[in-house]
Amino acid sequence: MAKIEFRHVSKRFGAVEVIPDMDLVIEDGEFAALLGPSGCGKSTSLFMLAGIYLPSGGELLFDGHLVNEVEARDRNVGIVFQSYALYPHMSVRDNILFPLRFKKTPRDEALARVKAAADLVRVTELLDRRPSELSGGQQQRVALARALVKKPQLLLLDEPLSNLDASLRLSMRTEIKSLHEQLGVTTVLVTHDQIEATTMADRIICMRAGRIEQVGTPDDLYLRPSSLFVAGFIGSPPINLVAGKAEGGTFTADGTRFPVVGASGEITVGLRPEHLRFGEAGFAGRITQIEPMGREILYVVETGMGAVRVLEQGSFVGHTIGEQVKVAFRPENSLVFETKRQKLIVGAHVRTPA
Amino acid sequence: MVASLRGVSQTMATIADELIERRGHAASATRRRTNFVIFLGPAIVLTVLFFIVPVIIDIAVSFTDLGRSLRITAFTTEQYEKVFRTDRRLTQVIGLTFVYVFGTLAIFNVTFGLILAITTTAIRNVSGSFFRGVWLLPRMSPSVLYILLWLWAVSPTEAGLVNQVLMQAFGLDAPLDLLTSAPIALIIISNGFIGASMGMIIFTAAIRGIPEHLFHAAAVDGAGTFATIRFITLPALRWPISFVTIYQTLSLLVSFEYILLLTKGGPFYDTTVYALYVYRRAFESGQYAYGAALALFLIVIGMVVALIGWRFFDMERLLQRPRIEVH
Numbered sequence: 001m002a003k004i005e006f007r008h009v010s011k012r013f014g015a016v017e018v019i020p021d022m023d024l025v026i027e028d029g030e031f032a033a034l035l036g037p038s039g040c041g042k043s044t045s046l047f048m049l050a051g052i053y054l055p056s057g058g059e060l061l062f063d064g065h066l067v068n069e070v071e072a073r074d075r076n077v078g079i080v081f082q083s084y085a086l087y088p089h090m091s092v093r094d095n096i097l098f099p100l101r102f103k104k105t106p107r108d109e110a111l112a113r114v115k116a117a118a119d120l121v122r123v124t125e126l127l128d129r130r131p132s133e134l135s136g137g138q139q140q141r142v143a144l145a146r147a148l149v150k151k152p153q154l155l156l157l158d159e160p161l162s163n164l165d166a167s168l169r170l171s172m173r174t175e176i177k178s179l180h181e182q183l184g185v186t187t188v189l190v191t192h193d194q195i196e197a198t199t200m201a202d203r204i205i206c207m208r209a210g211r212i213e214q215v216g217t218p219d220d221l222y223l224r225p226s227s228l229f230v231a232g233f234i235g236s237p238p239i240n241l242v243a244g245k246a247e248g249g250t251f252t253a254d255g256t257r258f259p260v261v262g263a264s265g266e267i268t269v270g271l272r273p274e275h276l277r278f279g280e281a282g283f284a285g286r287i288t289q290i291e292p293m294g295r296e297i298l299y300v301v302e303t304g305m306g307a308v309r310v311l312e313q314g315s316f317v318g319h320t321i322g323e324q325v326k327v328a329f330r331p332e333n334s335l336v337f338e339t340k341r342q343k344l345i346v347g348a349h350v351r352t353p354a
Numbered sequence: 355m356v357a358s359l360r361g362v363s364q365t366m367a368t369i370a371d372e373l374i375e376r377r378g379h380a381a382s383a384t385r386r387r388t389n390f391v392i393f394l395g396p397a398i399v400l401t402v403l404f405f406i407v408p409v410i411i412d413i414a415v416s417f418t419d420l421g422r423s424l425r426i427t428a429f430t431t432e433q434y435e436k437v438f439r440t441d442r443r444l445t446q447v448i449g450l451t452f453v454y455v456f457g458t459l460a461i462f463n464v465t466f467g468l469i470l471a472i473t474t475t476a477i478r479n480v481s482g483s484f485f486r487g488v489w490l491l492p493r494m495s496p497s498v499l500y501i502l503l504w505l506w507a508v509s510p511t512e513a514g515l516v517n518q519v520l521m522q523a524f525g526l527d528a529p530l531d532l533l534t535s536a537p538i539a540l541i542i543i544s545n546g547f548i549g550a551s552m553g554m555i556i557f558t559a560a561i562r563g564i565p566e567h568l569f570h571a572a573a574v575d576g577a578g579t580f581a582t583i584r585f586i587t588l589p590a591l592r593w594p595i596s597f598v599t600i601y602q603t604l605s606l607l608v609s610f611e612y613i614l615l616l617t618k619g620g621p622f623y624d625t626t627v628y629a630l631y632v633y634r635r636a637f638e639s640g641q642y643a644y645g646a647a648l649a650l651f652l653i654v655i656g657m658v659v660a661l662i663g664w665r666f667f668d669m670e671r672l673l674q675r676p677r678i679e680v681h
Binding site for chain 2: 050071075079088089090146
């Protein structure tokens with residue numbers, strides 16, 4: 001197990017600077033997720049941890065030891081690739097055994113560990129098959145077994161669920177999380193899927209264009225996004241963002257006026273669909289679209305400020321398309337950002353217009 | 355009235371449908387025949403003209419006594435008796451051919467081609483392309499020019515390149531005559547320098563086709579350079595290696611122009627491989643009928659080698675199953 005530290009780590013490929021300056025600590029035994037859109041540098045960071053890429057600058061430490069120049073094979077990390085990267089010409093057994101070949105593990109012990117790793121991810125009966133004879137989910141498990149068999153100090157998961165179908169993804173999510181709880185190995189997950197990150201990780205590192213945008217628990221990122229980017233990236237269906245101007249305690253957006261505290265000037269208000277409800281008072285609009293999603297119903301409401309998404313709990317569709325409604329929210333659920341710097345203004349709120 | 359009109363129009367429509375249908379069939383049959391002629395015709399004509407007809411002529415000539423006089427006086431099986439009984443040189447020629455073909459294959463066309471492909475893909479792209487380009491030069495240069503350079507390089511005088519190096523750098527006293535002392539090595543090396551480039555190109559393409567994450571996975575799993583080559587690169591080259599081996603065996607069996615230009619098959623018969631032996635018998639000694647009989651065996655040997663290779667490398671599986679894998 002290891003504690004990971006990035007100290008001013010940078011990575012360039014030729015003239016392209018993918019990661020300008022990264023500072024991050026991942027605690028021993030933690031499950032961290034690097035979350036961000038494609039091209040944000042999250043996979044590059046993961047590959048630097050694996051030793052596949054070496055940092056261009058700064059210091060990368062495992063348990064306080066500098067590993068910048070340590071080659072991948074000497075780092076004792078396990079990695080599961082997006083495509084699983086199983087060796088196509090080897091049986092499942094040989095695939096899982098492969099990392100132990102280079103550790104000079106005695107044959108009996110090696111086979112016992114292969115068996116144990118296979119049992120752990122429940123692929124024991126597949127040991128004699130070839131990867132091409134396995135389903136995506138099975139390949140995924142084999143890749144996990146291969147990563148875990150050498151008892152790595154760090155487990156790296158590169159978009160491990162993105163090639164699985166929806167139901168498998170759900171069960172693998174639970175399994176990976178329970179594996180982590182069982183083994184306690186420091187785990188870093190790279191994903192562009194916020195649900196994967198929020199459901200599995202203890203802590204999320206949200207990245208954008210090579211920089212860390214926010215680090216925090218899933219709740220931190222959801223309830224207190226530090227920037228417009230994080231607010232927009234976390235949450236499904238996405239947050240409603242309304243830009244306007246605050247002056248003398250009133251926020252005006254396209255003619256709709258809200259009482260505001262703690263902010264003035266150009267601001268953007270963020271309202272999560274699940275925090276909005278239909279009521280007697282509030283800003284007016286007309287329902288233009290209804291999307292029943294089983295447990296909840298998404299309404300698209302056309303207002304003076306544009307389309308607003310409202311998520312209602314329950315499966316009862318209580319409204320019709322074309323209905324005139326008023327939309328209300330609790331002030332503590334509103335998020336206020338400076339439009340220009342895109343940063344959260346802590347303590348600022350807007351209220352439902354009377 | 356209305357009903358009968360409707361009936362008539364329906365009948366007419368059916369007839370029209372049938373007519374169109376039939377004409378459609380006729381048209382597609384004609385088109386199929388036309389397509390056959392257009393697409394396969396030229397290839398069939400060429401195959402018949404340059405492969406099948408010569409084989410038939412060869413077989414026919416081999417049963418005659420066609421000689422220097424270019425006159426056939428009798429139909430006979432004496433050429434075949436000669437092949438199996440009286441020609442004592444043939445054993446030596448076949449032995450040499452075996453050494454030449456498998457020596458060139460094992461040292462250059464496969465092994466050296468592999469080494470070139472692995473090393474030039476491991477270094478930077480620009481340098482890799484440069485070295486591959488260098489190794490392609492012998493193949494691109496005209497064969498006569500290429501052999502002229504070899505003749506200069508191994509010239510038994512002090513002016514020869516090899517002798518200059520040996521005498522000036524290593525202090526050799528008298529110039530070596532490699533054409534006399536090591537002719538077999540020379541024909542293997544001169545052919546191998548050309549042959550290696552084909553394997554190099556095919557193996558390079560195959561190595562480039564190996565998904566990069568497999569190399570990453572191997573690195574993380576602890577594999578060093580040689581382990582990576584052994585466990586990742588070579589298994590992925592199984593089919594290319596099989597193909598290059600079979601293909602090059604056949605082309606080495608039948609080609610002799612570099613040997614003819616470099617040593618003329620000599621000294622004496624020391625570098626006369628089977629194909630060159632056929633040429634020398636037929637066109638130097640004028641024993642056309644005997645040459646034809648020998649050539650027939652070359653065709654048979656080629657087919658046997660191809661079939662053995664096909665079986666040995668299980669090429670059928672390569673051709674039957676699509677090798678596309680989603681990664």
